[in-house]
Amino acid sequence: MASYDDDPTTRRGLGRRNFLRTAAATGAALPVAGKALAADDPGDSAAPPRPSGPETVTLRVNNQLRTLSLDPRTTLLDALREHVGLTGTKKGCGHGQCGACTVHVDGARVLSCMTFAVMAEGHAITTIEGLAGPGGALHPMQQAFIDQDAFQCGYCTPGQIMSAIACVHEGHAGSDADIREYMSGNLCRCAAYPNIVAAINQAKAGMKEA
Numbered sequence: 001m002a003s004y005d006d007d008p009t010t011r012r013g014l015g016r017r018n019f020l021r022t023a024a025a026t027g028a029a030l031p032v033a034g035k036a037l038a039a040d041d042p043g044d045s046a047a048p049p050r051p052s053g054p055e056t057v058t059l060r061v062n063n064q065l066r067t068l069s070l071d072p073r074t075t076l077l078d079a080l081r082e083h084v085g086l087t088g089t090k091k092g093c094g095h096g097q098c099g100a101c102t103v104h105v106d107g108a109r110v111l112s113c114m115t116f117a118v119m120a121e122g123h124a125i126t127t128i129e130g131l132a133g134p135g136g137a138l139h140p141m142q143q144a145f146i147d148q149d150a151f152q153c154g155y156c157t158p159g160q161i162m163s164a165i166a167c168v169h170e171g172h173a174g175s176d177a178d179i180r181e182y183m184s185g186n187l188c189r190c191a192a193y194p195n196i197v198a199a200i201n202q203a204k205a206g207m208k209e210a
C-alpha cells in the first residue's frame with residue numbers, strides 16, 4: 001500500500017514509529033481507573049484475573065458530559081462509536097496501525113483503539129464531530145481537505161483531519177517532508193497523500209490566524 005513514506009525525502013518509517021510512540025506515551029500518561037488496572041494485574045494471586053462488571057464512566061466529549069456504563073476493557077473508540085453514538089471516528093485496523101481512529105485528548109492526538117475509555121475520564125475528548133464552530137462553520141482543516149480534494153472514499157479522512165490539526169499545533173508542518181513524516185501514522189488506502197499534504201499546507205495559515 002502506498003504511504004507518505006514512499007517519498008524519498010522522508011526517512012522511511014521513522015515518523016510512523018514516532019507517532020505511535022507519542023500516542024502510546026500520551027495514553028500512558030493518562031490516569032487509569034483502579035478497577036481497570038486490577039483487571040489486568042493478577043497481583044499476588046496465581047489465578048487469572050477476572051473481568052470486573054460494568055463501571056460508570058463520565059466522558060467529556062466535544063464539551064458535553066456523557067455518563068456511560070462500560071465494561072472497563074471498552075476502548076475509547078468503541079465507547080465513542082457504540083455508546084455515545086459518534087460514528088465519525090472510524091475503526092480501521094483496531095490495533096494501532098492505521099490512524100483511522102485518531103481523536104484528541106486534551107488537544108493531543110491519541111489512537112482511540114489503543115486507549116481504554118476509563119483512561120480518558122476527566123480529560124477533554126474531541127472528535128471530528130466537535131471541530132465545526134457553533135454556526136456550523138468548518139474548521140480550516142476540514143475546509144482545506146474539501147478544497148484540495150484530499151480524500152476519495154473518505155474512510156480515513158476523520159483520522160487524517162484530527163491528526164493533521166495536531167500536526168500543525170505540534171509545529172510539525174513546517175515543510176512537506178515534515179508533514180509526510182509526522183502524518184505517516186495515518187494510512188490512506190486511496191493514496192490521497194499528495195492532496196492531504198496540500199490541504200495541511202493550506203490550513204496551517206488559517207489555523208495561525210484563528
Ligand code: FES
Nearest residue numbers: 092093094099113
Ligand atoms: S483503528 Fe486505531 S490505529 Fe487503526
Ligand code: FES
Nearest residue numbers: 152154188189190
Ligand atoms: S480516502 Fe479512502 S482510505 Fe483515505
